[in-house]
Amino acid sequence: MTTELPYAFQYRIGSSESDYKSLYRPSALLEHMQLAADRDLARMDITVSEMLDQGLGWMLITTDLTIFRQARLEEEVSLQTWHKGNKGVMWLRDYVLTDTEGNHIAEARTSWALVDLEKRKILRPSALPFEVKSHPELSLGEPPEKVMLPSALEPQEDYRLIVRYSSTDSNGHMNNARYADVCCDALTAEELAARLTHMQISYHREIRMQEELVVERTEAMDGVIWIRGRSGADAQNIIFEAKLSLEEVVA
Template identity: 70%
Template sequence: MQSEKPFKLDYRIGSADADYRSQCRVSALLEHMQLAADRDLAGMGVTVSEMLDQGLGWMLLTTDVTIIRPARLEEEVSLQTWHKENKGVTWLRDYILTDREGTHLAEARTAWALVDLKRRRVVRPSALPFEVKSHPDLSLGEAPAKVTVPSELSLQEQYRLTVQYSSTDSNGHMNNARYADVCCDALTLDELASGMSRLQISYHREIRMQEQMIVERSEVTEGTVWVRGRLAEENESIIFEAKLSLADSTASPSNQ
């Protein structure tokens, strides 16, 4: 079914959203993207509580965010989002962040899956007993590509992170938006100063409170830094993989 207009969330960049440069952190943008999606679905009757009653939940698979110009502290912005379409078991949702004049600040494409929480299995869209309106004509492009670190690249451990209360959400595991901070924490000061023009993340498995993550990264290659998180246990299974495109490709190689 076609909805009349995409959902829009108006807000101001607050001090909790900004980094040391008074620019909106990527993780804060991802947090507002989650909020906008939840409110869009809630307006259709698909609330979090209703889904939990049905034993269902959402699992984010891949996020691809292009940052045209970082929003600034106290800037008023608008975030539009819409469910685009389903492809197989995948739900595709797009986003556009604009300033007061309507100029695009960021664009994002995301891929989600519907999960049976009891069996921890992905289920088909038909398993959702609600109607989700779509905007297939407003597509920002194809489904975001899965991020896979090239096999020829060598990644080095940067730090280890134990998931604590501050990183978790109502599901009891690290919130999806927090992974942007994990990636940025692996960058040097020079790389942070250069800014980020694009962030692509694929989520492979959950990590829960008190579990430890090994965060690895590559050297800067053609303006790109690859970051990967592994579980700090015997199997060291991959938690996420990410590709960070620096806005200033002249940033110096990492010497961390």
């Protein structure tokens, strides 16, 4: 039974969260989404440290982010999030970012899995020894679909990177939000000048510090760019797949 309102917090977008156009970076929004989810669970006495003590963790499966407009540097915004229920082993969480007048700036649907950290095994929701309050009546839609690069497309290598300290989190691997930067780094100057309207990312494997990530992308077709990350040590090991939609792509 739902007894609490969805969690929301207000903040002002800082310079470190903005890009060269003074617009809110997608990766910074994903970071705030993670923070909001942690705070939502913490108020139910499900803290990150308590989860670790239980040998449990959350694994983000897919993020489906729709951006109606990019917020700007120093703009005051409010981010609301709620758990809306489960589908099989998936935990479903939605987000809404609004301005001071309540207008929707962005919306996101995400799917997560509960994992046994030692065995690296996905667990059923019943394995969580805590109650997570849900708000299914506030759903933004169906669970996000897993991103899969169409077989007819042949992405080409764009660049490579070594996962460094600055990209990792307490789990010891590249933080989920960093993948948004990886995708944006694969865009040309002309593509970056266009407005990003939709970003979908599916996370297939974790990648750890000092490992190499090979980033591939397709050409822009009707404003859509597909991006894929592979392990530099094993070309068959897909780390993530993403689909970016731009309002206008300048040739």
